[in-house]
Amino acid sequence: MSFDPFGDFETAGYLQNSLGLKDPNEVKESEHLSFEASIEDALGYLAKKKPVTFQTVLEVHKILFSGFYHWAGKDRNELVPHLAVFKGSHGDPHSTAFERPDLIRRSVDYALKLAADKKAFRDHPGEVMGQLAFSHPFLDGNGRTILLVFMELCYRARFAIDWSKTNKDDYLLALSDEIREPGQGHLDNYLKPFIVFISSRDEWPKMISGIRGLDGLDKEDITYESLDNPEIQQLYKTYRAKPLDP
Template identity: 25%
Template sequence: MSDKYGVGHDSYCCPDSTVLRNKLDIRDDITLSEAERQLSAIAADNVEFNPPPYSLAYLQNIHRALFSDLYEWAGELRTVGISKQTTRFCQPEYMEKEAGKIFKTMAAANWFEGMERADLIIAVAEAYSDLNVVHPFREGNGRTQRILFEHLIMNAGFEVSWWGIEEDEWIYANIAAYNCNLGPMEQVFEKCIGQPIQP
């Protein structure tokens, strides 16, 4: 038996189970997913915007803020290999190096400041897709990464909202990007990135 990441029993799971160990001692996936959704949604309201520079450590702090009520390992980089269907995420020993390259590239682009909306959509889609392949946490990567990209996009001077994106659309865009087709991810950010923020 394996979980959604293709991992069987590992040190993150309850004994003889694929359910992640958690502070509420929840032992079934459906209840845990709902608790995770509710607690992270409440916690997300308390994650404050900060301007760049951004880094893997910044991403870890977001994860810790979102999931520390539920997981002891919130904010810690995962130590096991994970995949979703045919998507194999970065191995733990390479995550810091690969994430470092992505943040360095964004820093060299001045965190996308001053870009026109059309250029921002392309740049954000590529950076988001690259970081998604790193997938540094055992669980909660998508929610954590979206907050980071909210900060990036707002810092670049644009409104952002995820409400118009269906889960299937996200999954399809991520799989396509993993296979070097950024078109669907650009379409996602075309919907998400709004108007310039008025001073």
């Protein structure tokens, strides 16, 4: 695994995991076991939180992954504020840049603001999911944490996404397009055929466990660069044409 933001992979393993694992398959398996064991606790926590806030998102991540990562529940700005994170290499025209560490909270807050308008959220679920994904708050476990938060937000807006009908590759392609060009309907158009009537929270753990490829959603060729790099600074000046509301 090339993703080594702490610079101690050889001695501490991947992202300082509690077992000191280095093998990608072992990391993925153990991490997902932590996730599966904690789904119901995380969903129970979410159901009681009114409203959902940035702190809620941090706490969900902590519940899900604290058994495997000692830093679970801490965002990138707290852990590695000097690093920009990408899916793919930043020089690749098909790469995806995630939010700057210092703007993660603002980015999540904006997504939650969009979701608070329930009618607009039902009409544009992909815009909310895209904004949450762009924020990429954590070094790992983003996809699964955001999925649970997103499902709870959908529930409160009285709809759901039938994730069992989605295709991982098609979804990730639409998500990447949404992150690069927010608000243009890329992910809205993909998700709308899968919108269903609200489902009981009791069904969610089984539904989430059945999503194909879920254990790999967070490990899609993640790389990083220093924010001191002038090229990276310039990229963030021009990336994503649509600015956030103040």
